[in-house]
Amino acid sequence: MFRTAVLLAPLVFLGLAACTPQTATRTVTPTEQGVSMQQKLVDVQTVRNYVYSTATRQEALTAADDLVGWSERMKVLFPPDQVSKLYADMTPAMAQDAPVVMARLTTALRTAVQTGTPRQAGEALTRLEQDGCGYCHRRPYGMKAP
Ligand code: HEC
Numbered sequence: 001m002f003r004t005a006v007l008l009a010p011l012v013f014l015g016l017a018a019c020t021p022q023t024a025t026r027t028v029t030p031t032e033q034g035v036s037m038q039q040k041l042v043d044v045q046t047v048r049n050y051v052y053s054t055a056t057r058q059e060a061l062t063a064a065d066d067l068v069g070w071s072e073r074m075k076v077l078f079p080p081d082q083v084s085k086l087y088a089d090m091t092p093a094m095a096q097d098a099p100v101v102m103a104r105l106t107t108a109l110r111t112a113v114q115t116g117t118p119r120q121a122g123e124a125l126t127r128l129e130q131d132g133c134g135y136c137h138r139r140p141y142g143m144k145a146p
Pocket of ligand 1 (some may be wrong): 030031033034035037038040044090094095096098131132133134136137
């Protein structure tokens with residue numbers, strides 16, 4: 001079965017938690033991949049809260065650590081030789097390269113949270129969202145990065 005809905009709405013995930021009642025409206029059991037994505041979104045929001053001073057550095061560090069670990073698991077969640085069968089809009093090349101990009105950007109984010117200012121953490125977070133999450137969530141649709 002092809003699962004296209006999420007990737008066809010590339011930017012929506014950034015505001016998803018705010019506007020989608022995740023429990024009430026879901027009619028299919030979320031995949032492991034989908035559940036992991038929701039957790040990553042929470043992590044991203046936690047780091048953003050830190051940037052805006054509504055979460056602690058320690059909370060942001062835990063979230064950044066989780067993002068680093070998830071990047072390492074991506075190849076298992078999205079096996080390059082199978083993704084095109086599972087997702088209509090994901091290519092083997094995306095599945096191959098995304099974990100490498102994600103590993104680099106999440107590690108940079110963790111360093112920025114650990115040793116930088118909140119502003120630097122915010123810049124690293126923006127890069128992660130645009131070039132990391134955006135690697136899958138935007139590129140195929142030819143949308144320009146903001
Ligand atoms: C390897 C490509 C790839 C990368 C990188 C990626 N995603 Fe996803 N994302 C997907 C796919 C494929 C789905 C659909 C998963 C499913 O439901 O099976 C998805 C689904 C989602 C969903 C919806 C989950 C649900 O079912 O409710 C959210 C939210 C999300 N991603 C956020 C993110 C965030 C935040 C990042 C960056 C930290 C990110 N994604 C990085 C491919 C990717």
